[in-house]
Amino acid sequence: MSEEKVIRVDPVTRLEGHGSLTIKLGKDGKVKDVQFNVNSTRFFEKFLEGRPMEEAPRIAPRICGICPIPHHLASIKAVEAAWDVTPPPAAIKLRRLMIEAKQYSSHAIHFYALAAPDFVYGPFANPADRNVAAVLRDLPDVAVQAIKMMEFGQELIRVIGAKAVHPTTGIPGGMLTSLKEEDRDFFIGRLEEIQQLTLNTVDLAKKVVTDYLDVITKVAVVPTYYIGLSNEGVLDIYDGTVRVQEPDGKIVADFEPKDYTKYYGEHVAKHSYATHMYYKPAGYPEGVWRANTLARCNVNEKMATPLADAALTEMRELVGRPSHHTFAYHYARIVELVQAFEWCATLLKDPDICSTDVKLSDVEPKAGDGVGIVEAPRGILLHNYISDDKGMLTKANLVVATNNNIAGIEKSLMVAAKQIFEDKAHESLTLPEPMVKR
Amino acid sequence: MADPVPVAMGQGSSCWGCFQSLVDIHLRLAEVLPAIEIKYWQAVADFKLHHLESYEDKSIVVGFFEGMARTEEDIHLLKLMREKCQILIAFGSCSCFGGIPGLANFSDIEECYDVKFRNNKTVEGGEVPSENLPGIASVVKPNSDFVDIDIYLPGCPPTPDLIYTAVSALLSGQPIDLPPHTVCHYCDREKKDTPIEEVLRPYQGIADPDRCLLEQGYICVGSSTWGLCEGQCVNMGSTCRGCFGPPPPITQDHGAASISMLGSYAPMEPEKIVEEVKDPLGTFWRFDYPTSHLGRMRIKREEAKEK
Numbered sequence: 001m002s003e004e005k006v007i008r009v010d011p012v013t014r015l016e017g018h019g020s021l022t023i024k025l026g027k028d029g030k031v032k033d034v035q036f037n038v039n040s041t042r043f044f045e046k047f048l049e050g051r052p053m054e055e056a057p058r059i060a061p062r063i064c065g066i067c068p069i070p071h072h073l074a075s076i077k078a079v080e081a082a083w084d085v086t087p088p089p090a091a092i093k094l095r096r097l098m099i100e101a102k103q104y105s106s107h108a109i110h111f112y113a114l115a116a117p118d119f120v121y122g123p124f125a126n127p128a129d130r131n132v133a134a135v136l137r138d139l140p141d142v143a144v145q146a147i148k149m150m151e152f153g154q155e156l157i158r159v160i161g162a163k164a165v166h167p168t169t170g171i172p173g174g175m176l177t178s179l180k181e182e183d184r185d186f187f188i189g190r191l192e193e194i195q196q197l198t199l200n201t202v203d204l205a206k207k208v209v210t211d212y213l214d215v216i217t218k219v220a221v222v223p224t225y226y227i228g229l230s231n232e233g234v235l236d237i238y239d240g241t242v243r244v245q246e247p248d249g250k251i252v253a254d255f256e257p258k259d260y261t262k263y264y265g266e267h268v269a270k271h272s273y274a275t276h277m278y279y280k281p282a283g284y285p286e287g288v289w290r291a292n293t294l295a296r297c298n299v300n301e302k303m304a305t306p307l308a309d310a311a312l313t314e315m316r317e318l319v320g321r322p323s324h325h326t327f328a329y330h331y332a333r334i335v336e337l338v339q340a341f342e343w344c345a346t347l348l349k350d351p352d353i354c355s356t357d358v359k360l361s362d363v364e365p366k367a368g369d370g371v372g373i374v375e376a377p378r379g380i381l382l383h384n385y386i387s388d389d390k391g392m393l394t395k396a397n398l399v400v401a402t403n404n405n406i407a408g409i410e411k412s413l414m415v416a417a418k419q420i421f422e423d424k425a426h427e428s429l430t431l432p433e434p435m436v437k438r
Numbered sequence: 439m440a441d442p443v444p445v446a447m448g449q450g451s452s453c454w455g456c457f458q459s460l461v462d463i464h465l466r467l468a469e470v471l472p473a474i475e476i477k478y479w480q481a482v483a484d485f486k487l488h489h490l491e492s493y494e495d496k497s498i499v500v501g502f503f504e505g506m507a508r509t510e511e512d513i514h515l516l517k518l519m520r521e522k523c524q525i526l527i528a529f530g531s532c533s534c535f536g537g538i539p540g541l542a543n544f545s546d547i548e549e550c551y552d553v554k555f556r557n558n559k560t561v562e563g564g565e566v567p568s569e570n571l572p573g574i575a576s577v578v579k580p581n582s583d584f585v586d587i588d589i590y591l592p593g594c595p596p597t598p599d600l601i602y603t604a605v606s607a608l609l610s611g612q613p614i615d616l617p618p619h620t621v622c623h624y625c626d627r628e629k630k631d632t633p634i635e636e637v638l639r640p641y642q643g644i645a646d647p648d649r650c651l652l653e654q655g656y657i658c659v660g661s662s663t664w665g666l667c668e669g670q671c672v673n674m675g676s677t678c679r680g681c682f683g684p685p686p687p688i689t690q691d692h693g694a695a696s697i698s699m700l701g702s703y704a705p706m707e708p709e710k711i712v713e714e715v716k717d718p719l720g721t722f723w724r725f726d727y728p729t730s731h732l733g734r735m736r737i738k739r740e741e742a743k744e745k
Contacts, residue, residue, distance in 0.1 A: 013484045016454040018511070022570050028604035040451040040509050043550040045558065052716045054641050058679060059724075062538040065455020065595065069606055109461065113482065127484035144468065153463040165595045166456040168676035172641045176675030229476045261559050268564025273571060277563065340474045363641040384559060391639075392716065397559040402509045 003027065012036075014114045014131075016066055016153070017402065022271070023417050031421055034414040036406060038274035053079050053387050054172050054363065060383065061166045065399060066109070068166045069102035069157060070376035070401075071383075073238070078383040079172045081258070082370025083391070085363050090355035091174035096238045097347040098160045098167065099374060103237055103340035106377035107293075107333050111201065112146035115330050119208045122434035123215075127150040129438045138436045142204075145197050152187075152194045156344065159183040159288065174359035181354050184231025188348050198341045202311060205334040209318065211432035212327070216319070219419060220326040220412040223247035225279045225289035227404060228296035229375045230254065234298040234338065237375035243299040244279050244289065249322045251403040252279070257373040260382060264399060266406070276407035277399060290408035291379025291401060293332035305346070307341035341421045362433065365391025376401040442472065444491065444498045444611055447479035448519040450581070451539060452505025452513040456530035459595035463602045470602070473609050477522075490518055498522045502529040504535050506728070507581055510572035520585040520684065522727045525608065527728050530586045531594040535683050535692075536728030538594065540578045543721060543727055543736050577740045580729045582611060590688055593666060594681035594725060600666050618686050621660030621678050624669030629653060635702040637714035640677055651677050652703055657721060662695040666686070683726050691730050693723035 009021035022203040044063055048056050073095055082089065113132040120139065121130050128134075136143040146358055154164040161167025167401030169176045209216060231240040244253040244263060253263050265287060267282035270285040279387060280285035289295070298321060305310040312335050319328045347353055367389040373382050379401035386395040419425040447457065462472065476483045477498050478490045478567035500522030507516045520526055531537045542550060555564040581587065591604055600616075608613045622629075630648045638655035645651060651658040651672060660669070664685040672678055686690040697718065704711055715721065719732075727733040 011479050011480045013486070014482065016457075016481045018449070018451070020570070035570055039511055039571050041554065041574070042451055042508075042539040043542045043545070043554060044546050045553045046550040047720075049553075050544070050717065051720045052639060055679075055717070055720065056641060059538060059541075062453050062455070062594065064634050065453035067457045068453075069457065113461075131476065131479075133474075133476055133483070134564040136468065136471050140468070144465070146463055147467055150461065154462050154464075162671045162674040162676055163460050166681075168671045169674055170680075171676075176640070176645075264560045266558075266560040268561060268567065270565065270567050271569040271571060273567055273574075275555075275564070359644060361644045363640075390716070396553075399560065 001374060014117075015062075021413065023274070023421075024308065025239075025421060029422065031414065031417045034410060034417050035271045036410040036413060038402075038406060041243065041273040045396045045398050049395050052392050053385060053391050053393045056383075056393055057170055058168055060398075063398070064376070065165055067102065067376040067378065067381075067401065068105055069099050069152055069161065070374045070381050072161070072167050072170050073099055074372040074374045074383040076170045076172060077372025077374065078370045078385045079372070079387070080370065081372060082367065082368035082385055082387045083172060083366055085173050085360065087174040087360065088357050090178070090352050091358040093172060093347055093350060093353055094160055094179060094358060097344060098157055098180075099238050099354065100343040100347065101153045101156035101341045103153075103377055104337060104344060104377075105150045105157070107337040107340065108146060108149040108153065108201070110328065110377070111205070111333055111337070113144070120435045121438065122431065125434065126438065131218065133151040138272050145200060149194065149197050149201070152190055153340075156187055159187075160344060171359065175357065175364035178356045178358050179354050182324060184348055184354055187344075191345050191348070195341060195345070199307075202334055202338060206314075209331050213318075214430040215358075216325050216327040218425065220416040221324050222326060222408070222412040222415050223324045224334050224408050225282065225287055226295035226298045226322060226409060227279075227291050228287045228299040229373065229380055229382055230300050231304070233301040233303070235296050235336070236304060237296075239374075242373065245299045245322060247322070252281075257371040257382070260371060260373075260384070260410075264382075266399070266403070269407075272406060274406045275403055276410075277404045278407060279374045280388070285407065285411075288411060289404060291404035292329060293336050294323060294325075294329045294375075295331040295379065296375065297335060303335065303339050305339050305342035307342055310337055311335040311338050318406045323434060350376075365389070379404045440473075442475035443454070443500065444477050445474040446477045446498045446501045446519060446523060448501060448503045449480060450503065450504050450505030450507040450516060450533070452507060452530070452532050452537075453508060456504045456505070456533075456593075456595040457481065459593075459598055460463075460601050462598040464598070466602055470605055470609075487515075493522050495521050496524050499524050499527045503533050503581065504529045505526065506539055506578050506624060508534045508539070508578050512572075513584055516581060516584055525588045526585065527589045527591055527604075528581055529591055530596055531592045531681055531683055531725045533581050534590045534592045534688070534729075535726035536580055536733070537579050537725055540726070540728040540733065541724070543577050544719065547574065547594050576744070577737050578728050579737055582679060582729075592664065592683045592688065597667060597670070598654050599668075616666060619665045620685050621663045621665040621667065621669055621672060621682075624665050624667075625660060625672045626652065626669070627672065634706070637704065637711070639716075645675065647675065657700065657715065657728070659696040659699070659722065661699050662692060679721070681725050689729075691733070693719075693727045693730050696722040
């Protein structure tokens with residue numbers, strides 16, 4: 001190659017946000033630069049200012065239509081932390097049921113609609129065939145299974161949150177409504193089939209992992225830091241402390257959400273509207289961390305539920321801990337899918353889940369600074385609000401799931417680009433026959 | 439079966455929630471997906487922008503555009519969708535009215551950049567990113583300022599049933615027939631036409647589950663909001679914040695109608711009502727500030743600056 005070359009991928013597809021990719025190749029054919037350009041931003045931090053703080057949980061979910069429940073809940077937790085409010089235990093159970101249901105449907109849509117087409121048709125298939133509509137045409141049983149799983153999660157959210165997308169029932173001090181017994185009974189009646197579909201998905205994921213083991217263990221294997229919520233070493237998406245893990249596996253921080261500014265570094269890259277997060281004590285870019293499924297599985301010792309823990313053990317036999325295999329994110333997603341299902345089942349059968357004692361009546365606003373953290377499907381999510389004595393929001397800082405992954409994505413893209421353009425490593429990969437040939 | 443109908447899905451600056459709501463038609467997807475031919479849908483299929491640009495004008499029958507268009511890239515995509523699609527649908531409240539991201543028009547863009555890149559708890563002294571990125575306009579303008587819209591399908595998001603109704607009609611070439619009622623029409627709560635003595639914030643007290651929330655003092659804009667939601671929030675304890683915008687004709691000023699509604703329910707001293715309604719702009723124009731009368735003045739001010 002004798003000319004410098006710029007390759008643009010615009011837009012990056014099967015992504016719910018806005019991104020493009022810029023790869024610069026030098027005259028010698030070497031990869032000079034890889035940019036992941038996130039090319040839109042909407043300024044939520046600014047327009048949350050001046051709102052009554054209890055309205056933030058009704059505004060902030062619009063950051064993400066796939067993960068509005070984590071935003072609703074991180075936002076409520078931030079308000080409650082600032083006003084020093086503790087909601088009734090039954091309200092916390094409902095919130096947890098809602099976020100586990102979201103984790104379940106989001107992981108199902110991600111695995112089946114965003115990821116699976118690559119594995120079903122193979123990475124070199126015609127783009128027109130590499131999508132979920134084609135999966136529905138060629139493998140209708142698999143597609144119907146996926147739809148039923150998504151439906152279970154989304155409809156369960158709706159009976160708690162009033163809306164599956166952008167729920168409205170969470171309020172500082174609890175929930176505005178309780179779960180109806182008839183709704184609970186309906187979903188309990190669905191558990192048997194949904195458990196079977198979940199376990200079918202685990203089998204399918206294991207087949208994909210086995211078929212594509214060469215890709216998983218060789219392409220874009222990138223050591224980084226990891227960040228995730230932890231309940232004393234157990235993977236938890238609603239509550240806990242924040243753990244940070246070094247690339248070599250050591251847990252270097254385990255802190256309360258309110259102390260996050262000591263550990264969170266935010267770098268403004270010149271080529272992305274989404275900022276790059278990193279472990280502040282290690283500096284940028286050395287401290288770049290990744291969040292999301294694999295990060296949560298890396299920072300925690302074990303899962304909270306038995307079937308999921310068995311799945312994690314099997315995963316670790318293959319990829320170890322910590323795993324730096326970017327493609328193992330898919331596997332970890334399925335391990336978490338199992339945990340989300342088991343949590344839903346446990347909570348639906350909880351004797352207090354239909355309790356009507358779900359809201360305090362004496363919440364008072366006050367001046368304060370509150371941090372709320374939960375896990376969104378794509379990674380740890382932080383809302384930090386400052387309130388004046390009337391309960392008006394005066395300042396907001398948001399570190400959303402994707403922020404925690406942008407720098408890590410760019411890092412793994414750099415590794416993958418070198419493998420492809422410099423080493424031609426993709427030509428020697430062992431790939432299976434596609435499940436469906438067109 | 440009839441030939442699949444060519445369809446394109448475009449996304450401006452938005453959250454993907456309207457498309458999630460489309461996915462939430464669940465098993466009806468098995469009927470809808472085979473009836474369409476996806477020509478562009480960045481989150482679902484691997485067609486790139488150059489594919490969309492290469493299609494013949496008006497070769498796509500239906501286009502859905504989610505989100506508002508604030509970046510140069512959004513505006514390019516919106517115009518491209520208009521060129522390529524016979525019917526262009528403003529899909530969701532951001533696309534119809536500017537939506538929640540339209541609240542950014544309360545501030546100057548430099549103030550927005552300050553909290554995002556220059557000075558916040560985890561960020562210090564950053565420069566506004568610009569390399570290989572589309573520029574961001576100084577204000578959010580309604581999509582209808584850039585292109586002609588054929589059909590408005592509001593909601594944050596539109597409900598799966600509404601989307602299914604609209605898509606079924608479009609695929610069979612029928613007009614979309616939508617009921618004009620407000621949210622109150624679908625609300626199970628009893629109204630006694632009693633005046634409000636005090637405005638309550640939604641966390642205060644425990645609301646009577648059977649009485650109109652507004653008559654209990656909780657601000658609810660259901661009576662000025664298009665009820666295509668079928669009352670999903672008000673029937674589960676939460677006040678309406680107006681996410682479907684005004685009922686037909688949807689060009690009317692939703693916020694002004696909401697304030698007038700509150701005025702008729704709350705015969706209070708003006709000073710008291712101003713004190714108790716903490717955030718009129720962010721409450722009554724939450725989803726449609728850019729298309730409102732006040733919002734239009736804000737946009738004009740920005741346009742004057744640019745000249």
